[in-house]
Every structure is written in structure tokens, then in C-alpha cells.
Amino acid sequence: MKTSMPFIAVIGFALLVGGTALGQSADEALTVEIDVYSGRPNPKVTLTPAELAGLGRKIRSLCTAPDVATQPKKPYPSVLGYRGLHIARSSKAGTAHSMSLARRTVHFAKDNAPLVCQDVMQKAAGALYVDDANGELERLLIELAHNKGVISDDLYQFIVVELNAN
């Protein structure tokens, strides 16, 4: 399993700027569930503080994008095969759904959004949806799960093919 250069760059940059500057809290944890199976449990990966810090700027850029919407352009997929990512946020207050990513659409839950977006979500009337035109965050998270051995090589290849097809 190889770590791609873009992923290293994102993590490295974030470590340089520091997570706290982006609003992460030491007690915040994001768990990414790769929604690919129908019956058996899906693979999950919990981001380390460094990984979370590395992705904070990207997540922030999405929830502050100028074209956020209150309705998704496309609903979350309901097909058999790879569908997307569910992200749960854990903090002192507990664990709850935070985000989902699928088909280049990122959904931010009104409550329990990642800390870097909570100021934005507090002002929002409800959930927000934003286009991630290249599916960059989704790809980064899939790659991270692969690099950490959470998903096998053949499952990673299967997901990449489906990502590219959609």
C-alpha cells in the first residue's frame, strides 16, 4: 500500500499550520465509515488528531464555499456497491452523525458538524450541501483508509473504479 503525494501534502501542510488554528479540539474524533457493503459491517477508520488537522482546512473550505445549498442536487445513493462515506463525530457530548460524502456532494449535518464548521452551521437554518467537484475529500479519505489497512487492495481498487464511474 502506498501513500500518495497529495495525501502526504495535505497532512504535512496541516501539521505545519497546526490543528488548533483551524478550530479542531483535542477531544474531537471523526470516524469515517466506508459505505460499500449491504449486509456485513462496513469498514471504519477513526482519524488521528494529525489526520484530522490535515483535513481541517479542506473541510473548512467546503462548508464556507459560496455555493452551499440547503437541498442536495443528488440524493445519497441507494445502489448495491460503493455508495459513499458516513462520518460520525465524537466529542465529550457523545457521538452523532456529522457528515456524509457521495457522488461529489458533501452533506453537513446541522448539529454535530466538524468543529471547523460549527460556526457556519450554527448560522445555517438546517443541513447544508456543497459540491466537491472532484470528490477530493472523498478520495482522500478512501486513500487514508487504504493506507491504514482498513480496506484491502482489491476493495480499494473496486471503490476507485466506482468513484471514477460516478
Added chain:
Amino acid sequence: MNAKRIQIALLFSFCVLMPQIARAQTEIQSSISGKLIRWETNGNITLNGACFGGVTSLPTGEVVTLWPGKGVAKNGNLYFTGALNFNSVSFSDDIVVRSGGTTLASISPTGVLNLKGKCNDTAGCSNTTWEPSKWNDGGFTQSNNNCYNYGNDKITNTFAQPGKASGQQWTVISVDNVKAAALRDGLRWVDWNFPGNTYDCGDGHLIFMTIAPNFPPNGDYHWMRLDQTKGVWSHKPGGGSATNLDNSNATITNPLTANRGLYTQNGGFYCTCGSLANIN
């Protein structure tokens, strides 16, 4: 029609048997754990809303020994082909119903009917309806309930696994293993063939299982259910939305012919008991 009373004794805790008696000429009434048992004028013995899943291990068409005649197990029911005379309060010998070496039921010479099996109250069993809003919240409920939850129409928020609730979850994905695990949970076997969209489970509703043997790295399974009020099938792929469309965006009128992607193997049709299904 004269009423006759037959005492019911349970060998262990509860019972399950829904035998249909040929050429019934009388009516019996007694109680099973407070439930009414009634021999109806159409020849059926009805355990009134009391029992589900107790004889699920009987394969379709299996012949069981019934003295002095024979019985046939089909779809979880026992069909008696011999004449039983409940007008008589005594018999010359025990009438014993067996499946293999297991005694399922017996009628003693004094008229005591003993039934063996597991019994769940089926008062809440019903056909399912297409109600996606119950599942598609885009968040917690949707991501924590899978196809097995949806197929059984029961939210557990555990991404339920066949066999887990009954103590032995599947280990390796295969038709045989997932089928066996589901039967341990109390689902009733129906058939490998499509039984049609008007098939009546009696208590509960019809569901279908399929296997994706080549889903990397170790395969996966999937369940679909018949929403009989509309006569079409729906399903919930993992943490995705509940839908009544297949992978080709077509309405599912027969799950065997629907586009199921990698889920190509037929895992058979079953009946399940809705919100009372034993899953986790």
C-alpha cells in the same frame, strides 16, 4: 357441531405448530399460555396469534411420521393427511409427529396434545408498507441499519447480522451459512423459487436473500422485502437509502430478475415477522 375440550401441555416452554387437519368434524378449544387454540370448521387448527417460527427447520415437502397416518411439512406448517378424530377423548396409542429424530408433537392416549418448539407472540406481525421516511434520515438511522434490518422491518441501530441475536452469527459468507443463521433467528424458509407477489406468509411478510460471492475481499449478502400492500419489492443497501428500485433504476417486481449488481446468487425466499423478528 359439538365442542370438545382438549388439554394442551407444553413439553418445554412454549409451542409452535399450525397444523391443518383434514376432514375436521368438530371444534376444540383450549389455551396455550393464554392464547386460544381453535379447531375451525374449515378443518384448520388455529393457534390464535400465538406462534411463529417453531417449525422453521422443516424442509418443504418433508414427510413426517404421524400415527396412524402421515403428515407433510410445508412452509413451516404441518399438513395432516391422515384423519384425526378429536371427537374421541382417548386414543389407543400416542400419536407422534417427528421430523427426523425430533418429536415435534404428540397426542397422548388421554387426548393431551404436546407441542414442542419456540413460540413468539405474533400480534405485531403484519405486511410491510413502503415507508422510506422511516429509514432515510440521511444520518444515524440510515447509517446504522442495514438490509437485514430493513428486510425484517426492524430498526435496531446495530447494522444487524444474521444469527447474532440467536447466538451464532455467520462466519464465512455463503448462501448456506447466511441462510442457516437467518433460520436460527426465526425466519421461516419458503422456497428457492419466486413464490409470487401475492404470497401470503400468514404472520409476517416475504423477504429474499442474495449473496455477492465476489464482492472484495470476502463477499457480502443482501436482503429485499415484499411490500405486499403495493405488491412491489424494496430494499436498503447498507447505509444507503431505502429504495424500491434496482441497480438499473427499475421497479422490482421479482427480485430474482432485478439488477442486483454483484449480488448474483439466489439465497432463497423466507417469511419473517416484522417488528418481532429476533435480530440484532
